[in-house]
Each structure stands twice: as structure tokens, then as C-alpha cells.
Amino acid sequence: MGPSRARLPLNTFGIAFGLSGLAGTWTAATTQLGAPRAAGEALWALAAVVWLATAARYALRLRSWCDLGEDLRHPVLGPFAALVPTTASLLAAHLAGVAPLRVVATVGVDVAAAAALAFLAWFVADLLSRPRDPSALHGGYLLPSVAASLVAAQSLATVGQRTAAVAALGVGLLFWVLVGAALLARLATGPQVPGGLLPTLAIFSAPPAVAGNAWWAVNGAATPVVHQLLLGTLVALLAPQAFLARRYLRQPFALGFWALTFTTAASATYALRLASQAPSAATAVVGWLLVAAATAVVGAVGVRSLALLRPSALLRPRPAAAGAR
Numbered sequence: 001m002g003p004s005r006a007r008l009p010l011n012t013f014g015i016a017f018g019l020s021g022l023a024g025t026w027t028a029a030t031t032q033l034g035a036p037r038a039a040g041e042a043l044w045a046l047a048a049v050v051w052l053a054t055a056a057r058y059a060l061r062l063r064s065w066c067d068l069g070e071d072l073r074h075p076v077l078g079p080f081a082a083l084v085p086t087t088a089s090l091l092a093a094h095l096a097g098v099a100p101l102r103v104v105a106t107v108g109v110d111v112a113a114a115a116a117l118a119f120l121a122w123f124v125a126d127l128l129s130r131p132r133d134p135s136a137l138h139g140g141y142l143l144p145s146v147a148a149s150l151v152a153a154q155s156l157a158t159v160g161q162r163t164a165a166v167a168a169l170g171v172g173l174l175f176w177v178l179v180g181a182a183l184l185a186r187l188a189t190g191p192q193v194p195g196g197l198l199p200t201l202a203i204f205s206a207p208p209a210v211a212g213n214a215w216w217a218v219n220g221a222a223t224p225v226v227h228q229l230l231l232g233t234l235v236a237l238l239a240p241q242a243f244l245a246r247r248y249l250r251q252p253f254a255l256g257f258w259a260l261t262f263t264t265a266a267s268a269t270y271a272l273r274l275a276s277q278a279p280s281a282a283t284a285v286v287g288w289l290l291v292a293a294a295t296a297v298v299g300a301v302g303v304r305s306l307a308l309l310r311p312s313a314l315l316r317p318r319p320a321a322a323g324a325r
Helices: 010-033 037-060 065-072 078-097 099-129 139-158 162-189 195-205 207-219 224-250 255-275 281-308
Strands: none
Touching (some): 010 037, 010 078, 010 255, 010 281, 037 078, 065 078, 078 099, 078 139, 139 195, 139 255, 162 195, 162 207, 195 224, 195 255, 207 224, 224 255
16 A cells, blocks of 8 residues: 555554543642643543544554554554553543443443453563564553553542452552563663663653552552552652653654653652642642643643654654664
């Protein structure tokens, strides 16, 4: 087929994922800071539209099931397929706040969790049976195993399925240890991460915040020792990002920069929730600074992405491991 039939790269789903993360931040700010509810709802609506448009555009350009299999097995972009059910899980869980839609929300969360689990099982089986070039490994390998499980835990707890939520949380924590350790070893021993994959290093810092938000959905502010452990881990993993910032800024902009957005938003949401446990004028200021920082990061990436959303920029041949757009 000609170029008009070229497929969207799977990391394009990172746009809706990042927007969902920011919507969650503003929703938390509504509760904790009295932010206008309309801001969060507008972001949720935008995330849903972007997710639906991306899914439709991707599906319409598939010529066969072989195309889908090729994309899922791609050593660089394949893991980003996890963002399809993971974003759907967040969107469905948000509907649980609307009483007439609670049943729909529950079904949506359950279907998304089942899809995420199925992809995780296939992904792990593929990892175990099909060796790959170490240069293809990047932070996105945490998405099917860690992020999808922890987000599923949060969503399941939101719709009242606490037992399933705790089980999903356990899965996420298990793979955080396993995949996180393997990824750290790969990053430390080389080869060097190509520039196009550099923003995925931000995903390495996301699990504490995503796990914290999931545990908040399961158990609220109870068991503060758990939140203290996760907060310490979050600070330890976010601190290196300050030293990586200059390297990020030196890279040519690409859609891969959306990897920065969910980590930023989830971290801001979790920190905002923890700060709310000691309400004061100072913590309110800190809370608004967190919301502003997350909004600025996601907004900056979004504005820069507009130039990349032309068909000529998005619909390209699949990148090699050296750099994924």
C-alpha cells in the first residue's frame, strides 16, 4: 500500500494517557484545593476524545491481523500497546462518579483490566521465549507489566472491587521489582539509550506515584507507613530526573516526549493527596504549585506535539531500535 495506509506508531496512545494523568491531577485538586471541577472534566473529555480518535485511526489503517501482530512484536513500540486498555481503565473509572453510569464504569474497568492482563501474559511469554537486542529495551517495558497493573488496581478500587484491586497491586509491585531491576541493569551496562528513547527514562520514576495513587484508592490515607515508604521511594526516583532534564531538552522533539507526562501528573497527584493530610496555607500553595507544574509540562509537550500531528509526521515507517517517534 502507499503512504496513505501507513499505521500510527503505538506510542501515539501516550497522548491520551498523559492527558488522563493530568485530568486526574485536576480532579484531585478539585477535592483537595477547591479547584473548579470543570477544568478536570474538560481534561477527561479531551482525553476520551483523543483516545477514541487514536484508536479509530489506528484500527482503520490496519490491513490485516498480521499488521497488528507485527506492531505488538515490535521491540521498541510494542510495549506501548498496553496504553490502550490502561487509558481506557482510567476513563471508565472516572465515570464511576456519575451514579447512573456506575454499572457502565464497572464493566469498562473490568474489560480493560482483563485486556491488560491478557496483554501482560502474552508480553511476558514473548519476553521469555524470544530474545531481543538489549538496545531495544527502554522504560516503556514497564508499561505492560507495572503501569497497567497498578492503574488497574486504582480503577478496580474506584469501582468498589477491593479484592481484585489488591491482587492487581501485587502484580504491579512484583513486576516493578523484576522488570525494574532488569531495566536498571540494561541501562547501567549499555548500550547507551538512543536519543529518541531517552524520554522513556521518565517512566522508570513513575511506579511509586502510580502505586501510591492505587493504594490511596484502595485504602485512602490509612496505613500511613505505606505512604511514607512510597513517598521516600518517589523522591529517590524523581531526583535523578532533575539531572536528566538538560539531556531531555537537548533532544529533538518527538511524540516520545509524552512519556514524561504521565509520570509528572501521577507524581503531582500523589504528592497533592499526601500534602492534603496536613492542610494549611503553605500546603495549599505547594499543592497549587504541583498542579501548575504538571499542567505546564503536559501543556508544553502538547503544544510542541501539534506540529507532529500532521499525517506526514505521524504516518511513517516503523522506527528501528535507535529511536522511536
